[in-house]
Amino acid sequence: MTHVLVVGAGSVGRRHARNLVALGADASVVDPRADRRDEAADGIPLRAAHADLDAALGAGGHDAAVIASPTALHVPQALAALAAGLPTLVEKPLAATLPDGTRLAAAADAPGAPPVLLGYTWRWWPALRHLRDRVRAGDVGEVRHLRCVLSAHLADWHPWERYQDFFMARTDLGGGALLDESHWIDLAIWLLGTPDDVTADVARISDLEIDTDDNVDLLLRFPSGARAWLHLDVHGRPHERSVTVAGSTGTLRWSDAPDVVAHGTGADAWDARRFDDDRNDMFVAVATELLDVVAGRSVPSCTVDDGLAALRVVEAARRSSAEGRRVALGEVVA
Numbered sequence: 001m002t003h004v005l006v007v008g009a010g011s012v013g014r015r016h017a018r019n020l021v022a023l024g025a026d027a028s029v030v031d032p033r034a035d036r037r038d039e040a041a042d043g044i045p046l047r048a049a050h051a052d053l054d055a056a057l058g059a060g061g062h063d064a065a066v067i068a069s070p071t072a073l074h075v076p077q078a079l080a081a082l083a084a085g086l087p088t089l090v091e092k093p094l095a096a097t098l099p100d101g102t103r104l105a106a107a108a109d110a111p112g113a114p115p116v117l118l119g120y121t122w123r124w125w126p127a128l129r130h131l132r133d134r135v136r137a138g139d140v141g142e143v144r145h146l147r148c149v150l151s152a153h154l155a156d157w158h159p160w161e162r163y164q165d166f167f168m169a170r171t172d173l174g175g176g177a178l179l180d181e182s183h184w185i186d187l188a189i190w191l192l193g194t195p196d197d198v199t200a201d202v203a204r205i206s207d208l209e210i211d212t213d214d215n216v217d218l219l220l221r222f223p224s225g226a227r228a229w230l231h232l233d234v235h236g237r238p239h240e241r242s243v244t245v246a247g248s249t250g251t252l253r254w255s256d257a258p259d260v261v262a263h264g265t266g267a268d269a270w271d272a273r274r275f276d277d278d279r280n281d282m283f284v285a286v287a288t289e290l291l292d293v294v295a296g297r298s299v300p301s302c303t304v305d306d307g308l309a310a311l312r313v314v315e316a317a318r319r320s321s322a323e324g325r326r327v328a329l330g331e332v333v334a
Helices: 011-022 034-041 055-060 073-082 097-109 126-136 185-193 282-296 304-323
Strands: 003-007 026-030 047-052 062-068 088-091 116-119 142-152 197-203 215-221 226-234 240-247 251-256 261-264 272-275
Touching: 003 011, 003 055, 003 073, 011 034, 011 062, 011 282, 026 226, 034 047, 047 055, 055 073, 062 073, 062 282, 073 088, 073 097, 088 197, 088 282, 097 261, 097 304, 116 282, 116 304, 126 185, 126 240, 126 251, 126 261, 142 185, 142 261, 185 226, 185 304, 197 304, 215 304
Parallel strands: 003 026, 003 062, 026 047, 062 088, 088 116, 142 226
Antiparallel strands: 142 240, 197 215, 215 226, 240 251, 251 261, 261 272
16 A cells, blocks of 8 residues: 655645545655644544654655645755655645755756656646646637736635744745745646746735735746736635636636636637536545556656746746846746
8 A cells, every 4th residue: 555654734734645545545744743743643544643754754664755844845855755765746836946946856857766746736627627628729729818816815725723823924934925826827837838038026015914925916928929917816805716818719718716617709708617626626636646656657747847937937026026127037047
């Protein structure tokens, strides 16, 4: 039976452990907080719960690892898992900075290194996969522009804890709308490829008690001539997630409430398909892919290189906002 070590027993770590066990794997967790270890063990039949990663890895007996800790810890913990020879799922984003991500990439690219799967989980959302398939099939013609919106008030994310204590509220742990919600940067690249340049405004504008950015607007320009506008905020209510792809012959639009992909080709007519998937389904799909990678049945579909591509856009956005100018991706090196 495949035994997966889940590093981080917060919300997403417990979700991964629970899903892996439901898929027939064994799971152990690592977390320095006793309350989180106890909570995980109370709801999930774990093989073990550890306070220290080095001790857990030293005990051996693992077949894979999941890095589900705050972003600032991803690279050192993933490097430790790779050094132990474990295929590893790293929760998004790959790292807090591009140089850190490049360091992890070098280890992942070394001869004989185990595979790394990156958890930009919206790639596994059935409605978004459907939208991408239709874009690639030419259902909107030549893509002219993409719009992505994520607006979700931080206090609603984990109602069981103070949002001020959540890693998203702290820059030193890798929080903030730009970095944590780089899901939508990844989706833009997944749909349109790597942009030429980025213009960005990254700010804190709400009254949330955090020291991270909470409002981000990005304009990406692509070699094809297409543009993408991404709005990311962690202060908005009601919550909104949407992706719109407009092309020369029509438009495809996804929204998550309800979970619908609509196709329009005329002035007002839309043909809509509704999906009825549960949010956990995409996490189950990621866990299934991890187990397939461990068994040698597949290779990672979301890779370290994908994580670096998103981090280059993040770094370009930071520079653009700080310097008040458009930043070419070619300027961004680790």
